[in-house]
Amino acid sequence: MDQDKRGYIRYLFRTEHQSISAIARTLGICRKTVRKALQDEQRQPKCKRKSKLDPYKKEIEDLLGANPLLSNVIILDKIRDSGYKGGKSILGDYLKEIRAKPSKAYLHLESLPGQQAQVDWAECGSISCGEHHRKLYIFCMVLSYSRHFYFQPTLSMHSDVFLACHINAFRFFGGVPQSILYDNLKSVVKTRIGKKILFNHRISDFAAYYGYKITVCNTGSPQEKGKVERIIAYIKNNFMLRDKYQDYEHLRSQSYLWLRNTAAIRRHSQTGRIPFEVFSNEEKKYLLTLPDKPYDYATPIPVKLRKDSMFQYDSNRYSVPTPYYGKALTLKAYSTAIKVFCNNELICRHERCYDKYQTIKDPDHYKNEMAQRKSYENQAQVERFKALCHEAESYLTGLIMAQTRVVYHIKKILSLEIIFGKTAVCSAIVKALDHQAFHWEYIKNILLSSNKTKNQVIITTPNKKELMDINVKELDLSQYDHLTSNVESDDE
Secondary structure (H helix, E strand, O other): OHHHHHHHHHHHHHHHOHHHHHHHHHHHOOHHHHHHHHHHOOOOOOOOOOOHHHHHHHHHHHHHHHHHOOHHHHHHHHHHHOOOOOOHHHHHHHHHHHHOOOOOOOOOOOOOOOOEEEEEEEEEEEEEEEEEEEEEEEEEEEOOOOOEEEEEEOOOOOOHHHEEEEEEEHHHHEEEEEEEEEEEOOEEEEEEOOOOEEEOOOHHHHHHHHHOOOEEOOOOOOHHHHHHHHHHHHHHHHHHHHHHOOOOEEEEEEEEHHHHHHHOOOOOOOOOOOHHHHHHHHHHOOOOOOOOOOOOOOEEEEEEOOOOOEEOOOOEEEEEOHHHHHEEEEEEOOOOOOEEEEEEEEEEEEEEOOOOEEEEEOOHHHHHHHHHHHHHHHHHHHHHHHHHHHHHHHHHHHHHOOOOOOHHHHHHHHHHHHHHHHHHHHHHHHHHHHHOOHHHHHHHHHHHHHHHHHHOOOOOOHHHHHHHOOOOOOHHHHHHHHHOOOOOOOOO
């Protein structure tokens, strides 16, 4: 029954003084329904049930008055010491009720051109990097006046990456804003007690280098950087859903194109203007000038070399020139490169790999070992040649005096040993030594000529007259009679 019908029943009963039966006939309803409508009005509200927490509410209010940030667990422990026997859920509900803060309106503030930028991070799932996947993050910096913004996909929120993204944003804008507003990030705020803030020493040094001022939101006040919050939502709902990106490199290339060709030239929903035009015409000239050299943001990290002259960084292995094995080395990881230093001197550089469990090796780093191995092999060939015969050592001296490629000739002569045998090669060396012929082809020619003479067969062809004059001795066939006299006939 709706509220209007209840009110009409009460009107007929009290004002018109109609009976319950008459009201039932008038409205076409049951008399029980009429009685129930009249009883609901007369029913008194139920008494509120007593709670085990009631005797301790005053104590709770006093605790919160002394320290509003006191946690539920600490309050529970304190009132239990006073004799509280109830559970923590009742206390939680009550604290939620008395701690509830009424919603309040916020003052909309606008910045002057070039005065402020806002910075924040966002998580965006994961992305393929070769054979493996990594977590994906987005760094975003928006200029408060023009709403022109820069964003960059990253695979980490490390402080080095944080500073590198700042540098890329400054290059994108062509200048530095006078101040940057941050949330209470670990990369920015080291400790904070009320209004007293101790900034991270790296961001302080970075800000001093570029000349901008660090500002931080109040705790629990994300609305203070609402411009960058809305831009991040725009990136997630537009760029991230626009296409299915193949891998991290594809995502990075497409992000810059989207930033230039779509985001910068859109019409802003709040200002009604195109951010890039406002930035170019009104704000850019108020930005601080970029320094000549960018800030070196990479943190030096000690390198621990393995016995194969390689080190591991971010799940990948990189090579180092072998002469530096055992020396104190440091690496600096940049966005696109890994650099290794010895006594502040750059000794090698690798392209940064974002895949996992890969081996990045430069063959030039092992040239000394390869040359040394080749030297050992050449020495072994020389010793083998000298062991052929006593004259081989004298022939080796002749090769050296002739200023030829000694190892090359020795290898060729040793290959001839496989074909002609050790004895023949030694004999050829002796003959070549007698003629002072120091070249492997002399040895080959001697071996070929000796082998040809040895295997040569003299063949004479008689003429026809000589064939006709050949006398053949007639044989006596009677000596074969005794062989046929004892042979049995096939017919018997």
